[in-house]
Amino acid sequence: MKKVTMVLSVAVISFLFSSVSAQQAIGIKGGVNIASLSGFEGRSRISAHGGVFLHHTINKNWCFQPELLYSGEGQRYISGGVERTLALSYLQLPLMIQYYPAPQVYFEAGPQFGLLLSANDKVDDYEEQINAKDDFTQAQVALGLGIGYKASEQLILYGRYNFGLTDVTRFDNIVDHSNVGQIGVAIRLKHH
Secondary structure (H helix, E strand, C coil): CHHHHHHHHHHHHHHHCCCCCCCEEEEEEEEEEEEEECCCCCCCEEEEEEEEEEEEECCCCEEEEEEEEEEEEEEEEEECCEEEEEEEEEEEEEEEEEEEEECCEEEEEEEEEEEEEEEEEEECCCCCEEECHHHECCEEEEEEEEEEEECCCCEEEEEEEEEECCCCECCCCCCCCEEEEEEEEEEEEEEC
8 A cells, every 4th residue: 555655646746746838837735624524423623734736727717726735634522521533644636627707716626535644543631642544444535616716826715625425434334424624825836
């Protein structure tokens, strides 16, 4: 699995940083995650996401934007009267199609493929932490829907919600989808 992850990572990074044509821009993005697992009860886990993207303009209304992101996901829950946090870390590959009805506003949708980097179950008030990676699947698939505002040619503000489509757990009979709301800022570094 480590070899597959490494090959996928190298291929995506090579794609993202390949030569930029006249209709493309490379950028960085990041922000806040509000994550939950559908089969758990409790509060959402607040975490972060961040990474790189390649913005490709198809025409004046349509764009394609593949991304490579770190995403902190999971859930806060109570077990035995103690509040715990299930902290899941993923390497995500969103492939977003963006529609611009106006020059500054876009709507986006597309699939997202994720590889699990780590899974830890923590007691919030203590340093106790359990490695729970074997309890979760190595990959997940989601559907992302979002909206963005282009404040300038370089600065974009966005919101996105990722609906988990696959069960991220391995051993119980409850289906746990990872659902994540994201709010963030994107900066286009190179635009031609």
